[in-house]
Amino acid sequence: MSLRCGRLGRALLSPGIPRGAAAGSGAQKNVDGDEKERLALKGHESAAVYVHWPYCEKRCSYCNFNKYIPRVVDESAMLHCLRQEATYLIQLSQVQRISSVFFGGGTPSLASASTIASILEAISAIAELPVNAEITLEANPMSVGASRLAEFRAAGVNRMSIGIQSLDDAHLKVLGRTHTADNALKTLQEAKMLFPGRTSVDIIFGLPGQTVTSWMQSLKDLLALSDDHVSLYQLTLERGTLLFRQVQDGFLKMPGAEETADMYEAARCILKDAGFQHYEVSNFARNGAMSTHNLAYWLGRQYIGIGPGAHGRFVPRGDGKFHRESRIQTLEPEPWMKEVLSHGHGTRKSVEQTQLEVLEEALVLGLRLDTGITHEHWQEHEPPLSLHDLFGASEHVTAMIQQGLLLLDGRGLRCTWRGLAVLDGLLPPLLSQLQHSWRISAYTSS
Numbered sequence: 001m002s003l004r005c006g007r008l009g010r011a012l013l014s015p016g017i018p019r020g021a022a023a024g025s026g027a028q029k030n031v032d033g034d035e036k037e038r039l040a041l042k043g044h045e046s047a048a049v050y051v052h053w054p055y056c057e058k059r060c061s062y063c064n065f066n067k068y069i070p071r072v073v074d075e076s077a078m079l080h081c082l083r084q085e086a087t088y089l090i091q092l093s094q095v096q097r098i099s100s101v102f103f104g105g106g107t108p109s110l111a112s113a114s115t116i117a118s119i120l121e122a123i124s125a126i127a128e129l130p131v132n133a134e135i136t137l138e139a140n141p142m143s144v145g146a147s148r149l150a151e152f153r154a155a156g157v158n159r160m161s162i163g164i165q166s167l168d169d170a171h172l173k174v175l176g177r178t179h180t181a182d183n184a185l186k187t188l189q190e191a192k193m194l195f196p197g198r199t200s201v202d203i204i205f206g207l208p209g210q211t212v213t214s215w216m217q218s219l220k221d222l223l224a225l226s227d228d229h230v231s232l233y234q235l236t237l238e239r240g241t242l243l244f245r246q247v248q249d250g251f252l253k254m255p256g257a258e259e260t261a262d263m264y265e266a267a268r269c270i271l272k273d274a275g276f277q278h279y280e281v282s283n284f285a286r287n288g289a290m291s292t293h294n295l296a297y298w299l300g301r302q303y304i305g306i307g308p309g310a311h312g313r314f315v316p317r318g319d320g321k322f323h324r325e326s327r328i329q330t331l332e333p334e335p336w337m338k339e340v341l342s343h344g345h346g347t348r349k350s351v352e353q354t355q356l357e358v359l360e361e362a363l364v365l366g367l368r369l370d371t372g373i374t375h376e377h378w379q380e381h382e383p384p385l386s387l388h389d390l391f392g393a394s395e396h397v398t399a400m401i402q403q404g405l406l407l408l409d410g411r412g413l414r415c416t417w418r419g420l421a422v423l424d425g426l427l428p429p430l431l432s433q434l435q436h437s438w439r440i441s442a443y444t445s446s
């Protein structure tokens, strides 16, 4: 199962006809009253914004995210380019409202608070950024003390996501983290004071040498101190990482698949007992502290990715287009900056999504949520068939419903508690059914 959030967009960047980077000037197109109302209804007037800070202090042994460890960082050059690209891409989308901003990385907590404030200022100069919009910053424990956290809050950040990863110092060492469990807990404590109800922690399970019992204890210890949001990721062995080599060479041993599945199941129960809602495959919240930024991705809404390697999904209306594109920005910071300086943006690839691709994404991402895909949410994508018409008569879907894994009713299509834990196994027959019905409806309407 995909228990990694950051991978999602990259995995879903659909292959198709590569198009050149959008060359439009972002000139405003006149949208008449009816069209404006239709766009507002479909959520086209707003978007979430992701900003990638590509630098880290040190390479963690398991990580293959898009990050770089330079000797010196030219922060003002990076800031200039992030502002320029944000301005360009938001204009290109013609959205009028930004629903959330997420500073991810890399390690965005290494950037100075004035840089974060300046990026937010550039965003709000182009589109409305409501005062209560969720503004998240990912922080590594060693890069923030209480005063830095307070500076980020003054800069406009109102949600902190802390990379705790583990509370076992031996595991943190294996993972190549720069912090100890004590450092992490201190940062958590300080963040909770400054961002009460809006502090999230990332934690990884399935670590080398971890047992179900040690994992359960570690999670309970964390929950005794954590706030209202937890992201839980199963360790993925990524090719090209130090950890991958260490496991290949037999220096480290990963827990087996069954043991890891037991860890996930135990964690869900512990979190449920602690009052958390398992609202998405890898995410848990209580007191309504769900991440609105990530919900935008899972609900198939528009998002704009700024910075090296960021990805996005939006309609480039400024280019006179009406179809959503999946986009990815140039990965390496230096070439990305050169592109931004010469064209205003560093989009490496933009691909127009077919309606079938949009529906496939809506299905794959929507089912990650405990609320699944409501009929209303499905209709936002203007599908040729309703959820009932698509899946109601399918043998496979009926079997999954009978096995207590899936529900299709007046609310929509969603996984049961049991189904959410085995989502990856449920998706292939659902996708095949969607593709099959799509071909038939295209054939009968031609």
Ligand SMILES: C[S@@+](CC[C@H](N)C(=O)[O-])C[C@H]1O[C@@H](n2cnc3c(N)ncnc32)[C@H](O)[C@@H]1O
Residues within 6 Å of the ligand: 004, 006, 062, 063, 064, 065, 104, 105, 106, 107, 108, 138, 139, 140, 162, 163, 164, 165, 202, 203, 204, 233, 234, 235, 236, 237, 238
């Ligand atoms: C790429 S990091 C960026 C934030 C920050 N630099 C940090 O390390 O906390 C975001 C999250 O991705 C998760 N992650 C990265 N690599 C992973 C892997 N190989 N397996 C599982 N989770 C991973 C970690 O939980 C991490 O908190």
Ligand SMILES: C[S@@+](CC[C@H](N)C(=O)[O-])C[C@H]1O[C@@H](n2cnc3c(N)ncnc32)[C@H](O)[C@@H]1O
Residues within 6 Å of the ligand: 005, 006, 009, 050, 052, 102, 104, 136, 161, 200, 201, 202, 229, 230, 231, 291, 293, 294, 297, 305, 309, 310, 311, 312
């Ligand atoms: C590893 S997750 C951590 C989420 C965190 N625990 C939270 O709830 O705040 C990082 C998030 O950053 C976003 N993200 C990461 N890499 C991205 C990229 N290259 N382009 C666009 N969005 C990205 C996604 O929203 C993803 O869910």
Ligand code: SF4
Residues within 6 Å of the ligand: 055, 056, 057, 058, 059, 060, 063, 064, 065, 067, 105, 106, 107, 140, 163
């Ligand atoms: S600090 Fe975060 S982004 Fe940087 S290498 Fe470690 S896990 Fe990856």
